Amino acid sequence: MNKNWNRVFEIINKPERIIIGLMSGTSLDGLDIALCAVNGNGIDTRLEVLKFETFDYSNEFKMQVKSIFAKRDADLQMVCLMNEQVALQHAELILEALSAWGIKKEEVDVIASHGQTIYHAPKSFHGLPGYPNGTLQIGDGDHIAVKTGILTISDFRQKHIAAGGEGAPLALYGDYLLxxxxxxxxxxxxxxxxxxxxxxxxxxxxxxxxxxxxxxxxxxxxxxxxxxxxxxxxxxxxxxxxxxxxxxxxxxxxxxxxxxxxxxxxxxxxxxxxxxxxxxxxxxxxxxxxxxxxxxxxxxxxxxxxxxxxxxxxxxxxxxxxxxxxxxxxxxxxxxxxxxxxxxxxxxxxxxxxGINPDAKESVLFALLANETLVGSAINFGDSSGAPAVYMGKISLPG
Known part of the structure; x- marks a missing residue:
């Protein structure tokens, strides 16, 4: 069996998983990194935030993201390049955080990356007949996985849309569980x-x-x-x-x-x-x-x-x-x-x-979602909540 999948099965069968949750919001002030110890799943989930810090972005990086953020006429080449650039920047900051915290990357089981939203287009906004809800988060998970050497789960919002949601808000899942x-x-x-x-x-x-x-x-x-x-x-x-x-x-x-x-x-x-x-x-x-x-x-x-x-x-x-x-x-x-x-x-x-630092809450949410993707059961929130019962996130192997 592929050694990467062996590692995945090891992680799934562990009583406790060490998961890094990442969040980069629309304010573009920096990357929230939460190192979490997660036990169980569903409403029996127990989570402890071991470390948390917001790592500031450089002004140059902020301007690079802002050049394509929330713009219908964004430069397609820059969108393409920033998909990789955001991932590499986030991977660097993860490694910087682990070094500062004195934690070896081998001690981390999973990275849960939200990415950087650059455009959100639900039907209520775009109003184009025949087109679905849409959203785009950049920061490719494969780049994060390869650069850090850590299994990465990313791009959570696409499954939500594929199953009939609007890609947001995802807070419902983590809020209910935690x-x-x-x-x-x-x-x-x-x-x-x-x-x-x-x-x-x-x-x-x-x-x-x-x-x-x-x-x-x-x-x-x-x-x-x-x-x-x-x-x-x-x-x-x-x-x-x-x-x-x-x-x-x-x-x-x-x-x-x-x-x-x-x-x-x-x-x-x-x-x-x-x-x-x-x-x-x-x-x-x-x-x-x-x-x-x-x-x-x-x-x-x-x-x-x-x-x-x-x-x-x-x-x-x-x-x-x-x-x-x-x-x-x-x-x-x-x-x-x-x-x-x-x-x-x-x-x-x-x-x-x-018991949860409010500044860490959104990054913790994605650690929870990654845990559910690995070991959880889809939660039924009913027909009217706009929250389909699905697992979210794409898995990127580090090798």
């Missing part, structure tokens, strides 16, 4: 570039679980800062936005897109909520001369309002719900204060109180 708790209704709110949440019922009925994108989290704020504030990639601690005032006319125009009133589940991305979207809203509301700090304050209010309306739309009643936050947006004090003011009956926490 955070579902009998007797406590929970909302796992992730505020990344796009904000999404997963509802976990206290009766742990998988058919009642729902996960959905709701609209922009940080993406518009980050894009605006990168365009108008040289040297900055985001508004740290809302330092700029807190000096401004939200503009009611611009906020109203931003809130008018039909996506925001669609039912759940649904997905979106920075392809829709872009600077062009903002410019259209500013033209419509006659606010093109608005001070930059006021624009940022309004964008922050927009993200908060989108999340508040979505949660209210989903819950319908004043349920006793605990909200557990993760993602970069939870570090924005202005955004969090607006969420708490808009949802006063809900209790807000971070996933730190559940």
């Amino acid at each position: 955070f579902s708790k009998a007797g406590e209704d929970r909302i796992m709110l992730n505020i990344g570039g796009i904000a999404n949440f997963t509802y976990l019922p206290g009766d742990q009925d998988s058919a009642k679980v729902c996960s959905t994108d709701v609209g922009p989290g940080n993406t518009l704020m980050d894009q605006y800062v990168q365009r108008h504030f040289e040297g900055l990639y985001y508004d740290e601690n809302a330092a700029i936005a807190r000096t401004g005032q939200s503009n009611p006319a611009l906020l109203e125009a931003l809130l008018e897109h039909e996506f925001l009133s669609l039912g759940f589940p649904k997905t979106t991305g920075p392809e829709l909520f872009s600077l062009s979207y903002l410019e259209g809203a500013m033209t419509k509301s006659e606010t093109k001369s608005l001070a930059r700090q006021d624009v940022l304050a309004t964008l922050c209010c927009f993200s908060a309002e989108v999340i508040i309306r979505a949660i209210n739309q989903f819950l319908h009643t004043d349920q006793n719900i605990k909200v557990y936050m993760s993602g970069g947006g939870m570090h924005n004090p202005l955004l969090v204060s607006q969420l708490k003011a808009g949802l006063p009956l809900l209790q807000f926490h971070t996933t730190e109180s559940l």
Whole structure:
């Protein structure tokens, strides 16, 4: 038998697997690397984060990715080259992390790589008759496997689409496995570039679980800062936005897109909520001369309002719900204060109180998905959740 498959079977039969989860989001700030010890599978999964760190990207690498990110007219040669470049960069950072942590690569069983999303095109966005949902993550798994010498599982979102989903959000799978708790209704709110949440019922009925994108989290704020504030990639601690005032006319125009009133589940991305979207809203509301700090304050209010309306739309009643936050947006004090003011009956926490570093949550998710691909059973979330019961990820052998 091929020695690589012997290794796969060894990993499958181990009582505990050491899995590296990788996540690189739309903010392009760096690569999240979570080294996880994973036992069991399904709702009996037990996971411990052994090490976690975000490794910063160089400005040059950020610009390379941004040259093809969320652009319909991206240079096809650069897309081709960056598929390899992203993988090689991620592999280098993995090896750097292992060296810094004093861990031999032979001690790691699997790498679970999300890759780098460069375009997300569900039917609700592209609107082209006869075409399916689509999404594209670059960062080839074979390159990671060969350069690191570690079995790699990657490209998770394609199976989701092939089975009838939209390729996002995938948080539902990991949230249910790791955070579902009998007797406590929970909302796992992730505020990344796009904000999404997963509802976990206290009766742990998988058919009642729902996960959905709701609209922009940080993406518009980050894009605006990168365009108008040289040297900055985001508004740290809302330092700029807190000096401004939200503009009611611009906020109203931003809130008018039909996506925001669609039912759940649904997905979106920075392809829709872009600077062009903002410019259209500013033209419509006659606010093109608005001070930059006021624009940022309004964008922050927009993200908060989108999340508040979505949660209210989903819950319908004043349920006793605990909200557990993760993602970069939870570090924005202005955004969090607006969420708490808009949802006063809900209790807000971070996933730190559940034993998972909230900054590591998304990279942990892909470690969980890889574990399920190897040893799990497909989970049935019912017909209405937009979450097909499938195993996700392509396996790349290191040799």
